[in-house]
Amino acid sequence: MGRSDMTEFRNPDAVARMRADFARQGAMSAMGITVADVAPGRVVLEMPFNADFSQHHGFMHAGVITSGMDSACGFAAFTLMEAEAEVLTVEFKCNFMAPAKGAQFRFEGEVVKSGRTLTFTEGRAVALDGDAAVTVATMTATMMAVRGLKP
Known part of the structure; x- marks a missing residue:
């Protein structure tokens, strides 16, 4: 995956805000997805x-895999946004490379380029089973910083 060259949060409260926003997502809670x-x-x-x-x-349903990657990518983008911004998905594309079979799944989201309004990200879903780790899907996604949106 590509890697942002950003090494610092633009908003010192980014992690706390990200965790609070994540906790309000009923979908993530219902699926048992947590922040690692x-x-x-x-x-x-x-x-x-x-x-x-x-x-x-x-196998884990493709919609669930997609939801996990979308949230990972969206919140990765959010960590580099200014304090007054919220994040919304603009578009994404998923590629499924293997059946989503595993005891646990990891969804990784990473910023490729962060701008004032649009942020470009890449995601990956990894199925874990014992010592085995298989990438089952990848995502490219564009996220948008939205201002004035109440959480």
Whole structure:
């Protein structure tokens, strides 16, 4: 994945705000997705396998994988936004490379380029099973800084 050259948060309260916004997402809570790591321009989320979110072959559903990557990318972008900004997804593209089969899933989002309004990100979904780690999907996504939006 590409890596932002940003090494500092633009907003000193970015991590606290990101965690608070993440905690208000009912979808993430319902799917059991949690925040594992936050750094400037990078967010890692985790989720245990849950058969309630599987598809008809028993793999994690593509919509769940996409949701995890979208949130990881969006919050990675958010960590580099100014204090008055909120984040919304503008567009994304996903590629699924392997069945989403694993005991746990990791969703990594990373900023490629951060601008005042648009931020370009890349994401990856990794299935974990014991010592095995398989990248099952990738994402490219554009995020938008929105001002004046109440959370």
